[in-house]
Amino acid sequence: MTDLLTLQKSFILSHLKEGDICADFTMGNGHDTAFLSKTVGENGKVYAFDIQENALISTEKTLEKENCPKNYTLILDSHHNAKNYISGKIKAGMFNLGYMPGNGNKELTTKRETTLPAVTSAIDMLDTNGILLVAVYPGHEEGRLEGLMLEEYFSKISRFEMSISKFQIVNSPTSPYFFVVERK
Numbered sequence: 001m002t003d004l005l006t007l008q009k010s011f012i013l014s015h016l017k018e019g020d021i022c023a024d025f026t027m028g029n030g031h032d033t034a035f036l037s038k039t040v041g042e043n044g045k046v047y048a049f050d051i052q053e054n055a056l057i058s059t060e061k062t063l064e065k066e067n068c069p070k071n072y073t074l075i076l077d078s079h080h081n082a083k084n085y086i087s088g089k090i091k092a093g094m095f096n097l098g099y100m101p102g103n104g105n106k107e108l109t110t111k112r113e114t115t116l117p118a119v120t121s122a123i124d125m126l127d128t129n130g131i132l133l134v135a136v137y138p139g140h141e142e143g144r145l146e147g148l149m150l151e152e153y154f155s156k157i158s159r160f161e162m163s164i165s166k167f168q169i170v171n172s173p174t175s176p177y178f179f180v181v182e183r184k
Contacts, residue, residue: 004176007167008133009035011180012092015131016040020091023125024048025079025118026110029101030059032094037068046072047086049079052108079110079118082125089127095119097146098137109142112149119150123162123181132181139174147177154179 016022018041024033027048036046048059056074063072075085079095095118097110122132136147154164162184168177 004135004167004169004178008094008135008178011131011133012036012094013039015129015182016092019043021045021086021088022047022092023082023086023090023094023122025082025093025095025122026050026097027055027059027074028096029055030062032096033059033072033074034062034066034068036092036094037063037072038066040071042069042071044069044071047075047082047090048072049075049077049082049085051076051078058102078114080114080121082118083121086125088125089130090122090125091127091130093122093126093130093132095122095132095134097135098140098143109140110146111142112146115146116149116153119153123157123183126181126183128183130183133178134181135176135178137176139176150179154181160184 016039020040022036022040024036027033027050033046033048056076059074099109126132137143138147163182165180169175
């Protein structure tokens with residue numbers, strides 16, 4: 001059976017290398033932040049965003065536990081403000097929309113009004129041959145609506161500028177799926 005997390009990482013690894021700059025736009029518990037940190041190594045840079053203080057605390061613990069290099073900046077702010085912290089281009093970015101796993105508050109989710117500006121901003125910052133992964137969780141109403149909004153937005157981007165794909169398990173419509181955005 002296809003493991004979507006493994007598939008996401010293989011896409012990232014085909015673009016991101018030692019010394020690159022990247023962002024985790026929804027840090028949550030820090031697993032993507034740790035993956036990115038280890039991938040870019042000592043000479044790379046990872047910016048990670050979340051609006052929840054407990055996400056920063058959880059991410060710090062994850063990064064320490066996994067012995068990640070100190071190449072990251074954890075930012076207590078919304079992902080739609082990323083350009084206030086990142087100057088220049090990024091080679092990769094990851095979004096895991098929805099709510100923070102394990103935090104118990106499923107009412108606190110990413111929202112369309114900040115997700116679209118965040119994704120638009122991330123695309124603007126994306127370097128040549130860069131990649132964005134946007135994981136969508138349609139099992140709750142806001143997640144379903146975020147996915148529809150993003151698909152509509154992505155469908156209007158020129159295929160000569162970017163390649164945008166959607167990976168979804170067809171016979172499980174409420175399972176997570178993700179978009180891959182690759183700048184040519």
